[in-house]
Structures are given as structure tokens and as C-alpha cells.
Amino acid sequence: MDYYGYAGSVLDLDLTSGESEVIPLESDWINNFIGGAGLSFRLFSKYHKPKVDPLSEENPIVLGVGPLLGSGAPFGSKLFAVTKFALPASEDGKHYITSAIGGFRRFGYMMKRAGFDHFIIRGKSSKPVYLHIKDGGVEVKDASPLMGLDVYETTERLLSLHPGSGVIANGPAGENLVRIALTIVDGVGTLGRGGLGAVLGSKNVKAIVAEGTGGIRVAHKKELFKRAKEIISLFTSQDILKSAQDLGAHVFWDMLYLKNMSSGIWTRERFNELYGVKTFLKSKKHSSTCISCPIGCKTHHQIPDGTWEGIEVKTTHFINTANMGQKLELEDHREALKLTDACNRAGVCMYTFSEMADYLTRLLNEGKITKEDLHGLDLQRNLESYLEFLDKLTKREGIGAVAADGWFALSEHLEYDARVHYKNTRGIVKGTDCIFDARFNRLDSAMLSEVVSPKGGFQAWGTIGGRLTAEDVPVVYNTSENENIGRLTAQAENVMMVLNSLGVCYVPLNTLSMFGYPLMKTLAEMYYIVTGIEVGVDELRLRGERAFNLYKMLNVREGFDRSDDRVPSVWLEPKEAVWGTVVLKTLYTKKVVDEQLMESIIDEYYRERGWDIEKGIPTPEKLRSLQLDFLL
Amino acid sequence: MEKTNIVIDPSKCRMCLQCQIFCSLLHEDEANPSKARLVIEENTITFLDTCREKCSFCADYCAYGALTPAKASTGG
Numbered sequence: 275m276d277y278y279g280y281a282g283s284v285l286d287l288d289l290t291s292g293e294s295e296v297i298p299l300e301s302d303w304i305n306n307f308i309g310g311a312g313l314s315f316r317l318f319s320k321y322h323k324p325k326v327d328p329l330s331e332e333n334p335i336v337l338g339v340g341p342l343l344g345s346g347a348p349f350g351s352k353l354f355a356v357t358k359f360a361l362p363a364s365e366d367g368k369h370y371i372t373s374a375i376g377g378f379r380r381f382g383y384m385m386k387r388a389g390f391d392h393f394i395i396r397g398k399s400s401k402p403v404y405l406h407i408k409d410g411g412v413e414v415k416d417a418s419p420l421m422g423l424d425v426y427e428t429t430e431r432l433l434s435l436h437p438g439s440g441v442i443a444n445g446p447a448g449e450n451l452v453r454i455a456l457t458i459v460d461g462v463g464t465l466g467r468g469g470l471g472a473v474l475g476s477k478n479v480k481a482i483v484a485e486g487t488g489g490i491r492v493a494h495k496k497e498l499f500k501r502a503k504e505i506i507s508l509f510t511s512q513d514i515l516k517s518a519q520d521l522g523a524h525v526f527w528d529m530l531y532l533k534n535m536s537s538g539i540w541t542r543e544r545f546n547e548l549y550g551v552k553t554f555l556k557s558k559k560h561s562s563t564c565i566s567c568p569i570g571c572k573t574h575h576q577i578p579d580g581t582w583e584g585i586e587v588k589t590t591h592f593i594n595t596a597n598m599g600q601k602l603e604l605e606d607h608r609e610a611l612k613l614t615d616a617c618n619r620a621g622v623c624m625y626t627f628s629e630m631a632d633y634l635t636r637l638l639n640e641g642k643i644t645k646e647d648l649h650g651l652d653l654q655r656n657l658e659s660y661l662e663f664l665d666k667l668t669k670r671e672g673i674g675a676v677a678a679d680g681w682f683a684l685s686e687h688l689e690y691d692a693r694v695h696y697k698n699t700r701g702i703v704k705g706t707d708c709i710f711d712a713r714f715n716r717l718d719s720a721m722l723s724e725v726v727s728p729k730g731g732f733q734a735w736g737t738i739g740g741r742l743t744a745e746d747v748p749v750v751y752n753t754s755e756n757e758n759i760g761r762l763t764a765q766a767e768n769v770m771m772v773l774n775s776l777g778v779c780y781v782p783l784n785t786l787s788m789f790g791y792p793l794m795k796t797l798a799e800m801y802y803i804v805t806g807i808e809v810g811v812d813e814l815r816l817r818g819e820r821a822f823n824l825y826k827m828l829n830v831r832e833g834f835d836r837s838d839d840r841v842p843s844v845w846l847e848p849k850e851a852v853w854g855t856v857v858l859k860t861l862y863t864k865k866v867v868d869e870q871l872m873e874s875i876i877d878e879y880y881r882e883r884g885w886d887i888e889k890g891i892p893t894p895e896k897l898r899s900l901q902l903d904f905l906l
Numbered sequence: 907m908e909k910t911n912i913v914i915d916p917s918k919c920r921m922c923l924q925c926q927i928f929c930s931l932l933h934e935d936e937a938n939p940s941k942a943r944l945v946i947e948e949n950t951i952t953f954l955d956t957c958r959e960k961c962s963f964c965a966d967y968c969a970y971g972a973l974t975p976a977k978a979s980t981g982g
Contacts, residue, residue, distance in 0.1 A: 344937055345937050346967075348924075383923075489936030489940075491936055491937075499932070502924075503966060506969045509969050510971075519970065562921070566922055566923070567922055
């Protein structure tokens with residue numbers, strides 16, 4: 275069947291046999307799960323064997339893109355990767371299944387132009403390989419000469435062999451099965467926090483290259499031209515959006531990050547002096563953008579002078595570098611940039627790395643552990659120490675071999691539970707350290723989704739909550755008169771699943787909603803314009819809910835239930851910040867959150883979802899009502 | 907070919923490919939940069955001879971000022 279918007283096929287590769295198959299995209303899949311993340315979960319479920327080792331050949335990886343990618347619809351740039359992740363999520367050895375979100379300019383687009391909306395990777399290669407997706411199929415190629423190369427070296431080598439292609443590169447950490455290893459797409463976009471790199475490494479896959487020459491058909495191109503012009507004009511006429519083109523995510527430095535992330539030892543003034551916009555501009559070389567994005571929030575930097583002069587550092591956002599600098603007390607932004615580059619090259623998640631480095635340094639300085647506990651590593655608050663720890667982590671040497679297995683392994687080794695006793699953490703949920711600390715941000719749908727999300731520690735699923743209006747959802751719960759964080763979070767996750775299934779980035783779309791574009795209506799219109807498939811807002815949201823319930827059920831099959839949806843205990847304790855004491859409060863009504871209130875908020879989340887409140891999982895009735903009977 | 911109806915500044919290009927995608931969609935009925943009538947490379951923007959002299963459609967969709975219509979596009 276020929277589609278508009280969709281490429282129309284799924285590529286299924288069995289690495290063990292080396293055989294691949296091209297499967298036509300079924301209209302039933304689209305009508306139920308849209309595409310992108312939603313359909314990736316559906317395809318994963320076909321091969322899902324509960325409780326297998328994530329690093330075994332029985333754990334598949336499904337890559338997916340959405341129907342808007344490459345059509346010219348603004349913001350349709352995202353790439354998704356669904357697998358069981360390598361990082362342990364519970365003391366009893368469970369691992370979450372989730373959808374990593376990333377992407378950049380080439381890979382997803384090239385995969386689609388080669389003819390594929392999804393790519394299923396199963397089994398295990400007996401030797402190191404890279405996968406070369408080309409028009410109509412895939413070749414498995416020898417990667418021996420690439421082994422040991424860092425992420426950028428791998429990317430450059432493959433681009434010299436396949437100019438203009440898209441590349442997902444696995445670093446040395448992924449090769450060594452480090453469970454906080456991620457991959458990097460097209461040398462810029464991170465993909466797979468929680469160990470996608472290790473899962474690829476376990477399959478002996480060093481990289482994936484995509485090269486395609488095909489085109490994407492659009493159902494109503496004149497309407498697309500009209501809509502795109504309106505949206506792009508907005509971005510070229512509004513001052514804040516034009517600033518975002520220059521500063522990337524740093525445009526929100528003052529209003530958002532400086533306030534919410536000031537959890538270190540510096541005052542806000544000092545943090546601003548060290549990592550604010552002036553510092554950002556000192557090293558910024560240029561901005562780069564994903565396909566069809568009118569913002570381009572990613573920035574490239576070059577260390578202007580000093581020991582590391584000239585090193586080019588590609589960041590997803592400089593905010594992350596600032597955050598790491600603050601956490602590790604690196605007063606010199608050039609050192610934080612150097613460490614960002616080292617993490618990227620190794621293919622290590624810089625969020626988790628910086629949390630672990632802070633944790634160990636703090637314990638050592640406070641005399642709670644000794645150098646011997648760290649296998650002789652004298653971890654101090656300086657760049658050299660951090661680079662040494664990163665090297666050991668990447669190579670799985672000494673204390674690095676322990677840290678490479680995640681927070682539970684580190685806590686057990688040190689006999690010091692990081693979740694409870696590490697007061698400087700932003701919180702750890704399901705084995706994943708949170709990106710944001712709700713005490714600073716206040717409890718809202720973004721923060722609650724860090725607790726209830728199957729992935730834990732990752733706020734993106736609930737982020738859109740603050741932007742939802744009566745045109746998007748049946749009831750609005752985000753006002754000072756009507757705040758219900760639990761219910762809002764469930765709705766926000768469903769909407770986010772729609773975005774992720776269409777393959778649309780929430781960053782610019784979130785911004786667009788500030789200028790009066792109703793979110794869901796805009797998405798439904800864009801979906802119709804590109805694919806010709808007419809779906810109302812309610813039906814689109816239902817498909818998001820269906821995909822989210824499937825996502826949850828994959829994790830329920832792994833053994834997850836309400837007992838895993840626990841708020842980080844540190845969130846319920848006061849945080850002594852430089853400027854005073856911070857406690858967890860709700861966003862709009864500013865109620866102080868204690869354990870009882872937190873539990874009632876989580877109750878409300880399950881209630882809105884129509885799940886079993888005590889167990890925190892979907893009921894058979896709910897699954898039947900969503901036509902998910904195959905999961906029963 | 908030389909374009910007189912578009913002001914070109916390759917230094918501002920972010921390579922979002924929107925111009926190529928819409929050029930090919932307009933003229934070839936599919937979103938396919940390989941069939942676009944302009945080529946985007948690092949620091950270079952080249953218009954092919956197949957580009958229609960009066961068309962500046964691509965420039966209407968550049969969000970970064972790399973392509974700016976010198977006057978309103980006729981769509982070629």
C-alpha cells in the first residue's frame with residue numbers, strides 16, 4: 275500500500291542469521307498506534323520476551339520515525355529507539371523498557387528515504403559489525419577497524435565511507451557494555467540514556483548508517499506550504515524566538531534554569547557569572563538544527579583559550595554543560611566543556627556521570643569512604659580526577675567497573691544507599707538519576723512523570739502539561755483554582771505519546787503554543803495535511819493513550835508495579851540551598867508536599883488512567899476498552 | 907545558476923534542509939532533497955540550472971536568513 279507521509283515499510287534484521295526482511299506497514303498499526311514511538315512499542319511487543327537479560331540476543335531494538343519527519347512539516351525531526359535498557363531499575367534486577375528520544379539532521383530522515391519507518395534489530399552478531407541501511411534493505415558490514423574508536427572518530431570514519439549519510443555511533447563505553455552508555459546521532463544528538471549503547475554493544479553493533487535516495491509524498495502540499503509559512507514567519511518575527519535561534523536553550527537561562535538548577539554551592543549570581551549568557555557567547559561557535567526546525571537549539575562550542583584551546587565541543591544544550599560544571603564545582607567553563615567532550619566521545623551519559631562523580635567525591639571528602647573503596651582512585655574536585663574516573667568507567671577498570679553497572683551496584687559496593695543517603699542528588703527513581711529536582715522546579719506534571727514514568731528520572735513525558743488547554747484535553751487541571759498534578763500528568767503523557775508517535779519535537783511545539791496555536795488541533799491538522807488521514811483531536815489522543823498503556827504493560831510484564839513508582843526520598847526532605855531552605859511544593863497552589871499528599875497525587879494519576887490504584891497497573895477492562903486485548 | 911531574486915548568505919545556513927524539501931515538493935511532487943533545484947553543503951548554497959529564473963519559493967521558508975527573497979515569489 276502506498277502511503278502519504280509514511281515510508282511504508284518496516285525493516286526486520288536478525289543479526290544471528292544475518293537475514294533481513296522487509297515488511298509492509300499495516301494500516302491497522304497506523305490506525306491504532308500512529309507511528310514513531312507508539313508503533314515502535316507495538317513492534318517491540320511482537321518479540322518481547324519478559325525478564326530476559328537486556329544484554330542477551332533475545333532483547334530486540336526497534337528504531338522508529340514518525341509520519342511527519344522529512345515531509346517539511348516544521349519540528350518533525352525525532353528518532354525513537356525502543357528496547358529493554360541495560361541500566362538496572364530495581365534491587366531485584368528489573369530493567370525498564372522505554373523509548374529513547376533523540377535525533378538530529380540525517381539518520382532518521384535517511385532511514386525513511388531508504389524506505390523504512392522502523393528498523394527492528396534482533397539477535398547478535400558473532401563479530402563486530404556496522405549496519406548499513408540503503409534503499410530497500412540493509413547490509414551487515416565488518417566493523418573491526420572501527421572498534422575502540424570514540425564516537426566522533428567512528429562518525430567521521432563512516433561519513434568518509436558513506437558521504438552524506440546518517441550515523442548512529444556507539445562509543446567505547448557501549449562496546450564495553452557500560453550500562454550508562456548512550457549513542458550519538460549524526461555526531462550531535464544523544465540517544466539512549468540508560469544504556470542503549472550497551473545493548474548495541476552486546477549485539478556487537480558499533481554503528482548504524484542510513485543512506486536513502488527516495489522521497490516522501492505529501493497528501494495536501496498546498497496546505498502544508500501555507501501552514502509552514504505561518505509557523506516559520508512566527509519564528510522570524512518574534513524577538514524571543516529569534517533569540518532562541520542564536521542562544522539555543524540558553525535563551526531560557528535566566529527565567530528557567532538559573533532559578534531551578536541553582537542547587538550547588540554557588541549563589542545564583544556566581545553561577546550566572548560562571549555559566550551565564552556572557553560565558554556561553556565566549557565559546558559558542560555556531561548553532562545547528564535538526565531537520566525542518568526553525569529554532570536550532572543545539573550549539574557547537576570551541577574552547578577559546580587555555581590548556582584545551584581549540585577543542586570543538588558539540589552540545590545538545592550548553593545548559594547541560596553548565597549543569598555539570600555546577601554539580602562538579604568546575605569554576606572554569608572551559609573545563610566543563612572539555613569534560614562534556616570527553617563524555618560524548620566515550621558515549622557516556624553526562625547527567626549520570628556527573629551525579630556519580632559528585633557522589634563519590636563527596637563521600638571521599640567527607641570521610642565516609644576511603645581511597646581503597648574506590649580501588650585506589652583519589653577522586654578530588656578537579657578536572658583531572660573526573661577525567662580519570664570517566665576513563666575507568668569507560669574501560670570498566672577499578673571503581674569504574676562497579677559504577678558501570680549503575681547506582682545499585684555502586685551503593686552495594688560502598689554499603690551506602692545513594693537513593694537515601696546521597697543528599698546532593700536530584701533524586702534517583704528506578705535506578706535512574708533525575709534530570710530535575712522537583713524541590714527547585716516545584717511539583718508539576720513534568721516532575722511527577724519522573725516518578726511514575728516507566729523509565730523514571732526522565733521528565734520529558736510530562737513536560738507538555740503546563741501548556742495544555744481546554745482545546746487539548748477534556749479537563750484542565752493546571753490552574754491555581756483547579757490543580758490536580760496526578761490527573762494532569764496522565765493527560766500530558768498521552769499528549770506526549772501523540773507527539774512522539776508523530777515524531778514531533780516538543781521543544782519548538784511547546785514554544786508555538788505560547789503564541790496561541792492549540793497544540794492537539796495543530797497536530798491533528800498537520801497529520802491530516804501530510805498523510806491525508808483525518809483524525810479528530812479526541813481520537814488522536816485516544817491513540818496516544820492506547821500506545822502509552824501498551825508501553826506500561828511491557829513494563830508490567832517485567833514485574834513493575836506501584837512499589838516502583840516511589841518518589842525519591844530526598845525530595846521529601848528540606849534542601850539547604852545557598853540562599854535558604856527549599857521544600858517540595860506544588861506548582862500552582864504552593865502546597866507543601868509530604869508523603870501523604872504525594873501518595874494521594876500518585877493515586878490521582880492512576881485514577882485518571884483508569885488503572886488499579888493499589889497495584890498501579892492497567893486493569894483488564896481498561897486494556898479491553900483500548901482494544902489492547904492481545905496483552906491479556 | 908546565478909539567482910538575482912534571492913539574497914544568499916551561506917554563513918547563516920543551519921542545514922535544516924527546509925528549502926530543499928519544499929523545492930522538491932513544489933516542483934517534483936515529493937519531498938526529496940536529491941531532486942531539489944538547489945544544493946546545500948557546508949558554507950555553500952548552489953542553484954542548479956534547472957531552477958526557474960523567477961522562482962524564489964525556497965527562500966520563503968528559510969528561517970535563518972540564508973535565503974531571503976529579493977521580492978515576492980511567483981512560485982516559478
